[in-house]
Structure formats: C-alpha cells, structure tokens
Amino acid sequence: MSDHAGAAEKQMNSRGALARRQAALLRLSTAIAAAHDEDAIYSSVVTGLRDEALGYNFLGVFLLDPETGDRVLQASVGWPDVPPNWRVHRGEGLSEQALMDGKLHYTPDVTRESKYLPSLSTGSELDVPLRMDGQTIGVLVVESAEPDAFSEDDFEILTAAANQAAIAVGRARLLVAERLRADEHKALLDTMADLSAELELPRVLQAVLRRAVSLLGVTGGEVAIYEEESQELQVVASQNIGKESTGTRLKLGEGAMGSVARTHEPLIIPSYHEWLGRSTKYADVTVHSVMAAPLLIGQRLVGAIATVHSDPERVFGPEDLRLLNMFAPQAAIAIENARLYTAAQRQKQYFEEVLQNSPVAIVTLGRDYHIYSCNPAFERLFGYSSAEAVGRNLDELITTEASRTEAEQYTREALDHAVHGIGRRRRKDGTMVDVEVLGVPVIVDGERVGLMGLYHDITELLSARQEAEAANSAKSQFLASMSHELRTPLNAIIGYSEMLQEEVSDLGHAEFGTDLEKINTAGRHLLSLINNVLDLSKIEAGRMDLFLEEFDIGTMLDDVVTTARPLVDKNANRLEVRGAERLGRMHADLTKVRQMLLNLLSNACKFTEGGTITLDAQRRADEEPFDGEAIVLSVSDTGIGMTAEQMDRLFEAFSQAEASTTSKYGGTGLGLAITRRFCEMMGGDVSVQSAPGEGTTFTVRLPAMVAPSPAGATAK
Amino acid sequence: MPKILLVEDNEMNRDMLSRRLERKGFEVMIAVDGRQGVEMAKADRYDLILMDMSLPEIDGWEATRQLRAESETQKVPIIALTAHAMAGDRERALEAGCDDYDTKPIELPRLLSKMESLLGAEG
Numbered sequence: 001m002s003d004h005a006g007a008a009e010k011q012m013n014s015r016g017a018l019a020r021r022q023a024a025l026l027r028l029s030t031a032i033a034a035a036h037d038e039d040a041i042y043s044s045v046v047t048g049l050r051d052e053a054l055g056y057n058f059l060g061v062f063l064l065d066p067e068t069g070d071r072v073l074q075a076s077v078g079w080p081d082v083p084p085n086w087r088v089h090r091g092e093g094l095s096e097q098a099l100m101d102g103k104l105h106y107t108p109d110v111t112r113e114s115k116y117l118p119s120l121s122t123g124s125e126l127d128v129p130l131r132m133d134g135q136t137i138g139v140l141v142v143e144s145a146e147p148d149a150f151s152e153d154d155f156e157i158l159t160a161a162a163n164q165a166a167i168a169v170g171r172a173r174l175l176v177a178e179r180l181r182a183d184e185h186k187a188l189l190d191t192m193a194d195l196s197a198e199l200e201l202p203r204v205l206q207a208v209l210r211r212a213v214s215l216l217g218v219t220g221g222e223v224a225i226y227e228e229e230s231q232e233l234q235v236v237a238s239q240n241i242g243k244e245s246t247g248t249r250l251k252l253g254e255g256a257m258g259s260v261a262r263t264h265e266p267l268i269i270p271s272y273h274e275w276l277g278r279s280t281k282y283a284d285v286t287v288h289s290v291m292a293a294p295l296l297i298g299q300r301l302v303g304a305i306a307t308v309h310s311d312p313e314r315v316f317g318p319e320d321l322r323l324l325n326m327f328a329p330q331a332a333i334a335i336e337n338a339r340l341y342t343a344a345q346r347q348k349q350y351f352e353e354v355l356q357n358s359p360v361a362i363v364t365l366g367r368d369y370h371i372y373s374c375n376p377a378f379e380r381l382f383g384y385s386s387a388e389a390v391g392r393n394l395d396e397l398i399t400t401e402a403s404r405t406e407a408e409q410y411t412r413e414a415l416d417h418a419v420h421g422i423g424r425r426r427r428k429d430g431t432m433v434d435v436e437v438l439g440v441p442v443i444v445d446g447e448r449v450g451l452m453g454l455y456h457d458i459t460e461l462l463s464a465r466q467e468a469e470a471a472n473s474a475k476s477q478f479l480a481s482m483s484h485e486l487r488t489p490l491n492a493i494i495g496y497s498e499m500l501q502e503e504v505s506d507l508g509h510a511e512f513g514t515d516l517e518k519i520n521t522a523g524r525h526l527l528s529l530i531n532n533v534l535d536l537s538k539i540e541a542g543r544m545d546l547f548l549e550e551f552d553i554g555t556m557l558d559d560v561v562t563t564a565r566p567l568v569d570k571n572a573n574r575l576e577v578r579g580a581e582r583l584g585r586m587h588a589d590l591t592k593v594r595q596m597l598l599n600l601l602s603n604a605c606k607f608t609e610g611g612t613i614t615l616d617a618q619r620r621a622d623e624e625p626f627d628g629e630a631i632v633l634s635v636s637d638t639g640i641g642m643t644a645e646q647m648d649r650l651f652e653a654f655s656q657a658e659a660s661t662t663s664k665y666g667g668t669g670l671g672l673a674i675t676r677r678f679c680e681m682m683g684g685d686v687s688v689q690s691a692p693g694e695g696t697t698f699t700v701r702l703p704a705m706v707a708p709s710p711a712g713a714t715a716k
Numbered sequence: 717m718p719k720i721l722l723v724e725d726n727e728m729n730r731d732m733l734s735r736r737l738e739r740k741g742f743e744v745m746i747a748v749d750g751r752q753g754v755e756m757a758k759a760d761r762y763d764l765i766l767m768d769m770s771l772p773e774i775d776g777w778e779a780t781r782q783l784r785a786e787s788e789t790q791k792v793p794i795i796a797l798t799a800h801a802m803a804g805d806r807e808r809a810l811e812a813g814c815d816d817y818d819t820k821p822i823e824l825p826r827l828l829s830k831m832e833s834l835l836g837a838e839g
Contacts, residue, residue: 487799488726491821495732498824502736527821547807 017054021157024051028161032168041172042075045140045165050077054154055144058122061130061165062088063138064099071095071139078143095139098127102136104155109147123147126154128162132170140165184326187211191330201225201338202246205237205331212307212327213239216320219287221307224250224257225335226295233257233304241287241308256292257304264301266293266325268316272308291316293324295332302335361435361455364442369393369411372450381435381457383428394453398425400432414439414451422458434462476541483534487527494523532670535595539677546589546681548706553583553631556590557617560597567605568613573637575601578616586631588706592678593633596686599671600635600698607696608639619704629704630684636697642690650688651676675700682706718763718835719743723753723779724797725771729820733766736824750774754782757789763835765794769809777812784813793834797822 031044046059058078062071069090076082088095094115097105107125110116116125122143130138140162144150191208205223213221220240224233233250235257250258256275260267269275269290287308295303305328309316355362361378363371371389379385382398389397399407403424413419418440424432438454497520504512538544557580568575597615604613614636623630642650651672672686675698679686684702720742724730734744745762747753751773757765765783769776776796783789796809796817806817815834818827 484799488728492728492732494821495729499732499736502739506739 018153020051020054021153024049024054024056025157025161025164029164032164035168035172037176038169038172039074041165041168045161046075046077049142049158049161055124055146055149056142057145058141058143060141061138062095062099062141063130064136071099074138094125095127095141098129098139099136102129102131104128104159106150106155108150110143111147124149126150126158128158130162130166130169132166137166137169183215184323187215188326188330191327201334202236204334204338206239208327208331208334209237209239209305212305212324215327216307216323218291218307218314218320219310221305222257223295223303223305223331224261225303226261226301233261256290257306260292260294260306261301261304264294264296264299266321266328267291268321270315286310288312289315291320291324293321293328295328295335297332297336302332302339305331361457363389363394363453363455364450365394365411365453366450367415367448369395369408371397378455381427381433381455382425388428398427400426410437410439411451411453414453415441415448417441425455433457434459473541476537476543479533479537483530483537486530490523490527490530494520494527497523529670532674535674536670536677539674539681544677544681546706546708547591548587548708549590550585550587551590552585553617554580556594557583557597557615560594560601561615564598564601564605567602571605571609573605573608573610574612576612576614578614579618580615583617583619583631586702586704586706588631588682588702589678592682593702596675596678596700597633597635599675600700603671603698604635604637604639604696608637611638611695613637623701626701626703630701631704632699632701634697634699636695638695641692641694641696642688643692647688647690651686717741717743719745719761720831721745721747721753721757721760721762721765723747723750723765723771723776724768725749726768729768729822733822740828750776750779754779757783757792758786761788762792764831765792766797766831767794767814768797770799777808780809780812780814795827795830795834 028045028048031048032041035041035044042061045061049059050056058076060076060079060082061074063074064070065072065087068087071088071093073082073084073086073088076086090096092115094105094107094110094113096115105127107113107116107127110122110125123146124144126142128140128142129136130140140158142150142154142158191211205225209221209223213219220238222235222239222241222245223237224235226233230249231252233252235245235248235250238245250261252258252262256267256269256272267290269292272287272290275290287310289309290306291308292304292306294301295305305324307316307320307324355375358375358377361375361381363374363378366372371392371394374384374386374389378389382389384397395404395407395411407423407425410419410421410423418438420436420438422434422436425435426432434457436456436458438456440452440454441448442450442452497516501513501516501520504510504516535544557577561575561577564575601613601615614634616634616636618632620630620632623632676686679700679702682702683706684700686698686700688696688698690696718741720737722730722734722737722744724733724746725748730746730748734746737744745756745760747756750771753765753767753771754774767776767780771779774782780794780796783792783794793816794814796806796812796814797820798806798809798817799820806819809817816830818830
C-alpha cells in the first residue's frame with residue numbers, strides 16, 4: 001500500500017473511524033458502569049476498547065507496584081501466553097515512560113525501540129497513563145499490528161477512556177475502603193454483642209478470634225489466657241492453625257504469643273520457621289508468617305492473640321496490625337470480665353453454700369420487711385417452704401398477736417443497727433419455738449437495702465438450762481434444809497453442854513468442865529461450817545439478799561475485835577488495830593461486813609503463831625474504780641504465807657491451799673469464797689498479797705455507800 | 717423476881733433457856749406457839765417476852781403485832797429470837813414491834829445483857 005493510498009484510505013475511513021471510536025468508548029463506559037470491582041473495570045477497559053478495524057489489536061492495563069516499581073498486568077486482551085499478574089520489571093518495556101511522566105506516549109514503530117519487548121509482534125504502540133488524584137497509578141497499553149496506526153483522534157479517544165477508567169477505579173477503591181470500614185465496624189459490633197451475649201469465656205474468645213480471622217483475611221489464629229499463678233499462657237481458642245492447639249500451655253517467652261506476653265509489644269514474624277530456629281520440635285507447624293499481640297488491661301497482662309498466614313505469598317503489614325489491635329482490647333476485656341465474673345460467681349456460690357448449709361435459720365428482708373429469701377434451716381425451723389415464705393411479712397408469718405409488737409420493734413431496729421435477743425416465734429403448725437434472734441441491716445454500696453434475720457433454735461439450750469437451774473436449785477434447797485435440820489440438834493448440843501458447864505461449876509464438879517468445853521467447842525465449829533455451807537448455797541442460788549443500813553465503822557470494828565479476841569489469843573498472837581478512829585459511818589450490809597472481817601481474822605489467827613495480826617481500816621476518796629468514797633479494810637498477818645499457785649485457787653469454794661493444810665489447820669475453805677461473793681454483792685472486791693514465809697495481807701474494798709442491787713444479780 | 721414469858725416451840729431450846737434463866741433468878745413461863753403466847757401475854761402481866769420468830773399457829777412477827785395492838789400488852793418489852801444467817805429477820809422483827817433481837821444459838825451473857833438493859837429501862 002502506497003503512502004498516498006494509505007493516507008487517502010485513512011481520510012476516507014476517518015468518518016467511519018470516528019463512529020467506531022465513539023462506539024468503542026460507549027462500550028467501555030457501559031462495561032465500566034456494570035463493573036463491581038477493580039478487576040472488572042480493567043477487564044471492561046480492555047475488552048470494551050478492542051476494535052480490530054481501529055487497530056486496537058492488543059490491549060493491556062498495568063498498575064504500578066509502588067514498592068518494586070514493577071508494572072503488574074491487571075487485564076489484557078489479544079496477548080497470547082501472558083500469565084495473570086505478569087510483571088514487567090522496572091527499566092523494561094516502552095510503557096514505563098507514560099508511568100514516569102504521566103503523559104501519553106506514541107511509538108509509531110516499536111521494532112525500532114530498544115526497550116521493546118520482542119515477545120509481542122506489533123507495529124505501533126500507544127501508552128496512556130492512568131491518573132488518579134494527581135498520581136499516575138498505571139498505564140493503558142494499546143498496540144496495533146501495523147506500524148504508524150494511531151492518530152490524534154486515537155490519542156483523544158484513548159485518553160478519555162483512560163480517564164473514565166481511572167475515575168471508575170477511584171470510585172471502586174473508595175467503595176472497597178468503605179466496605180472494609182463497614183466490615184470492621186460490623187465485626188466490632190458483633191464482637192461486642194458476643195461479649196454481652198456470651199458468658200462462657202472460651203466461646204467469647206472463639207467468636208472474637210473468628211471475626212478477627214475473617215476480617216484480616218488470615219488462615220487462622222489463636223487466643224491464650226494468661227494465668228498469673230503459674231505465669232503461663234493457656235490456649236483457649238484456636239482456628240485453622242493446622243492442629244488443635246486448645247489447652248496448650250506456653251511459658252512466657254515461648255512461641256509468638258509467649259514473646260508478646262513477655263514484652264507487652266505486638267510482633268510480626270515474616271517467616272515463622274526461621275524465627276523458631278528450625279527446631280524439630282515445631283516440624284508440624286504449617287504456618288508461614290505470624291502476627292501476635294499481647295492482651296492487656298492497663299499494664300496488666302491477661303492473655304495474647306496471634307494470627308497466622310500459611311500462604312508464603314502473604315505477609316503481615318501495618319494495616320493488619322491496626323486491625324489486630326482493634327480486636328485485642330475486645331479479647332482482653334472479655335478475659336477480664338470473665339475473671340471478674342468468675343470471682344464474683346465463686347464468692348456468690350461460696351456465700352450461698354454457707355447460707356444453704358448453715359444450721360442457723362437465715363432470712364433476708366427488703367426495706368418493707370417482706371421476706372426476700374430464706375435458707376433451708378429457716379424452712380426446717382418454721383415449717384414454711386421458701387416459696388411460701390418469700391414475699392410475706394416476716395413478723396406476720398412467725399409471731400403471734402401477743403408478741404408481734406415486740407418483734408416488729410426488733411425488726412425496725414435491725415434495719416438501723418444490729419439487734420440481739422431471745423424470744424418465742426410461731427411455726428407453721430402453730431407450735432412455738434424459743435429462738436435466739438440476731439437482726440442486722442444489709443448495706444450494699446452504702447445503701448440500706450434491707451435486713452437479715454438469724455434464728456437459732458434454743459429450745460434444747462433453754463430446757464438444758466432449766467434442768468441445770470432446777471438441779472442447782474434442788475441442790476441449794478437440799479443444802480439449806482440440811483443445814484437447818486442439822487442446826488436444831490446442834491443447838492441442843494451447844495446449849496446443853498454450855499448449860500452443863502455452868503451447872504457443874506455451880507455444883508463444884510470442875511473435873512467435868514474440860515470435857516464439856518470440848519463438846520461445846522466442837523459443836524460451835526460444826527455450826528460455823530454448817531452456816532458457811534448455808535451461806536454459800538444461798539449465794540449460789542441467788543437467794544442471798546443485801547440488807548443495807550448505815551452504821552458506825554468504829555463500833556463495827558470493836559464488835560469484830562471482841563468476837564475475834566479468843567481466836568487471837570489461842571495461838572499467842574497479838575492484834576493491832578489501826579485507823580479505826582474517826583472513820584465515820586458507812587452504808588452497807590453490816591452482818592456481811594462483820595462476817596467477812598471475822599473470816600479474814602480467823603484465817604490470819606489460824607495460820608500465824610506468836611505473831612502479829614493487823615486490822616487496818618481507811619477511808620479513801622479517790623480509790624479506783626469506785627465512783628465515791630471507798631472503805632478499805634485489810635487484815636495482815638506474819639504467818640506462813642502462800643505461793644502464787646496457792647493464791648490462784650484461794651477464793652474458790654472448798655479449796656484450801658493444800659489438802660494437808662486442811663488436816664493441820666481445819667476449816668472448810670468456804671470462808672474466802674463467801675467473803676469474795678459478799679464483796680462482789682456490795683460492789684467491792686477482795687485481794688490478797690502474800691509470799692511463802694512472809695505473811696499474808698487480805699484487802700477488802702467496799703464503796704462507803706453501797707448501792708442496792710437487784711436481788712441475786714451480783715451473786716451469780 | 718422478873719417474870720419472863722418464853723414463846724418457843726422447840727422443846728430442847730425451851731428447856732435449856734428456861735432452866736438457864738431460872739438459875740439466873742428469873743421466873744419463866746412457857747408458851748409453845750404464837751397463839752398461846754398472845755393469849756398468855758394478854759392474860760397475865762410479864763416484865764419481858766422472849767419471842768421465837770418461827771412459830772406454829774401464828775408466827776412471832778404476827779404475835780408481836782397483835783401484842784402491840786393491845787393496850788395492856790403494848791408496852792411489854794419483846795426480844796425477838798431469830799435464826800442465824802436469816803438476815804432480814806431482825807429488821808422484820810423490829811418493824812413488827814420488837815424492842816431488840818438476838819440470834820440463836822443463844823449466847824447467854826449476850827442475851828442477859830440485852831434483857832437487863834430492857835428491864836432496867838422498864839423499871
């Protein structure tokens with residue numbers, strides 16, 4: 001074909017060619033509009049534009065790989081034997097020029113170009129840049145089998161086509177980004193929904209992992225929980241990592257998760273096998289690359305998450321890390337929540353267990369005094385099932401009309417502070433039960449939400465106490481009547497022996513006097529023992545009363561000294577009385593004070609021979625712990641004294657320091673016990689100071705003004 | 717010779733005390749319970765009455781109150797005889813109208829001094 005003829009043909013064809021070009025552009029526009037993603041757009045571009053008549057024989061779209069500078073083929077038509085994603089390396093081929101300067105380049109005869117890749121048999125080539133946001137992202141290559149096939153008109157139409165394609169690609173990419181964000185958003189929402197819907201931790205973590213794996217587009221992954229006690233990670237969720245790893249334990253530093261658990265930093269491992277050091281231990285590992293992140297609550301490690309690619313072509317990048325970091329806090333919160341929940345649950349179970357098994361009946365009430373819950377012991381004690389009791393007013397349920405007011409008072413008080421008492425309550429069958437009641441307010445977060453009642457069945461306790469009291473009372477009664485019955489004949493012995501002494505003296509039979517004296521003395525001793533037993537039994541039975549009167553202390557002491565005189569003289573002792581003058585009067589039980597002093601003097605005389613016994617009396621204004629004035633009476637001797645051990649049991653009934661002492665010195669060992677009880681009844685006390693061989697001092701302290709006390713109250 | 721009424725239900729106590737008092741120069745008349753004691757006191761004139769408190773029929777306190785209520789026996793000195801350790805007996809005795817009290821078993825010198833002081837005041 002001659003040049004001229006060619007030009008003429010072109011000229012002649014130009015009108016038809018214009019129509020064909022516009023038709024090609026329309027095809028392209030229509031195909032692009034129908035395309036759903038980038039790949040479809042590129043296919044649309046090449047297939048839509050292809051027109052043999054226009055010389056658009058071979059078409060391809062390359063995108064620039066920004067990392068390598070290579071051009072990667074996205075779609076092509078007409079090129080035989082071209083692999084998908086064919087790479088044209090940097091510095092090769094004609095189309096690089098358009099990529100570099102962003103302009104259209106026309107090569108009328110490619111065979112003359114050194115950079116031409118000879119595998120494609122073409123004549124001319126047109127390279128049109130794909131520009132987006134001022135950047136050249138790729139190039140549209142259009143080749144004709146003929147050299148010099150393209151004109152300005154082609155330049156125009158193909159530039160328009162490239163622009164349309166670029167716009168469509170931009171739109172498609174936006175759509176993908178938006179879809180990804182929507183997916184992320186949905187995955188997050190779904191994860192949160194999992195967190196709130198699912199309480200069982202492994203299932204929550206499995207769900208979190210499933211979403212992470214799906215969003216990241218990875219092969220699989222694992223989640224492990226950190227156990228503070230063992231300082232180990234335990235895998236609780238795993239997906240597609242080649243083997244079932246759930247239950248596997250990892251030490252800190254072991255494996256990818258162990259590493260991030262130790263460093264608290266995320267980690268990307270491009271080649272897991274190299275990273276592991278090709279240990280045979282991990283021969284079965286099929287993963288290629290790994291990305292792991294610690295699960296932290298604040299600074300505290302709660303676990304680790306890892307995702308893996310088994311495809312050697314795929315590597316993890318910053319975008320993947322961003323996505324993983326989105327899931328890590330979710331998993332961490334799930335673990336922490338589960339931990340808190342488990343702890344709370346365990347505590348709740350613990351208390352419920354205590355409540356269920358408590359032998360004490362326990363009932364909880366709301367602020368309206370209606371029963372909120374009760375335990376099995378409550379059901380057993382009162383005969384109401386939990387279902388019957390709940391919702392009822394407690395006091396209406398288990399009290400009688402007679403005791404309701406008092407019980408309601410208790411209940412009201414228990415809402416404010418702990419109350420404790422003993423009362424009778426009614427069972428479902430109408431029988432009554434004696435209970436010890438403890439009521440306490442239930443305070444949650446500083447708010448009084450109600451109260452709790454504890455009932456302890458004291459029927460047996462009460463009957464045991466009544467039996468004990470009855471037995472004790474019988475004992476006291478027995479002792480009292482025994483003493484009384486013994487005393488009557490004893491009085492006769494004492495009286496007649498005394499009378500006989502007088503008579504034999506009058507009649508001049510002095511030789512009988514000594515024996516009669518012995519009968520009389522023995523009788524008096526026996527009488528004093530009986531009197532002491534009687535006193536003590538009365539005290540123990542709570543029947544010893546105080547008879548308070550005002551009396552002159554000096555006179556009382558004179559009286560005591562006169563009575564004690566024969567005892568003092570018996571062992572050749574000397575009695576000194578100090579401070580008896582000007583002591584004034586006191587208000588107390590005269591008989592008991594006198595009896596106490598006689599007891600102490602009698603003891604002192606008994607355990608002292610040829611020594612000195614001192615009776616000292618003082619009035620003190622500031623004696624602790626007495627409120628008013630105190631009268632302090634002490635009896636000291638220079639006798640044999642006592643050890644600390646002997647003093648310990650001194651004031652107990654029927655205990656003399658030693659059995660041997662009893663045989664030597666006589667006495668019942670009741671005098672000091674009685675003395676102490678009398679002191680206590682009058683609000684005072686008695687104490688002893690002694691050391692072996694250094695004598696003994698007994699000190700009685702009494703209020704100068706003894707207060708009347710409820711009968712028997714101080715005697716117990 | 718002072719004339720004494722001894723109201724005492726226990727035979728041995730009665731026997732002992734009456735014999736000892738008689739030896740000390742008293743004329744002693746005996747009543748065995750409260751009722752008899754009151755009857756005898758009203759029927760005759762006594763210088764002093766020794767009144768046991770725990771008596772059958774009517775007890776010593778009641779007997780004393782009855783005697784104090786009668787004009788002829790209102791002023792007769794009465795000494796209550798109470799059991800030892802029965803604290804409260806003596807207060808009740810004084811409340812009932814006794815002039816003094818003494819505890820059993822009887823310490824004769826102590827009782828005699830109490831009797832003498834009352835008889836002295838009387839005479």
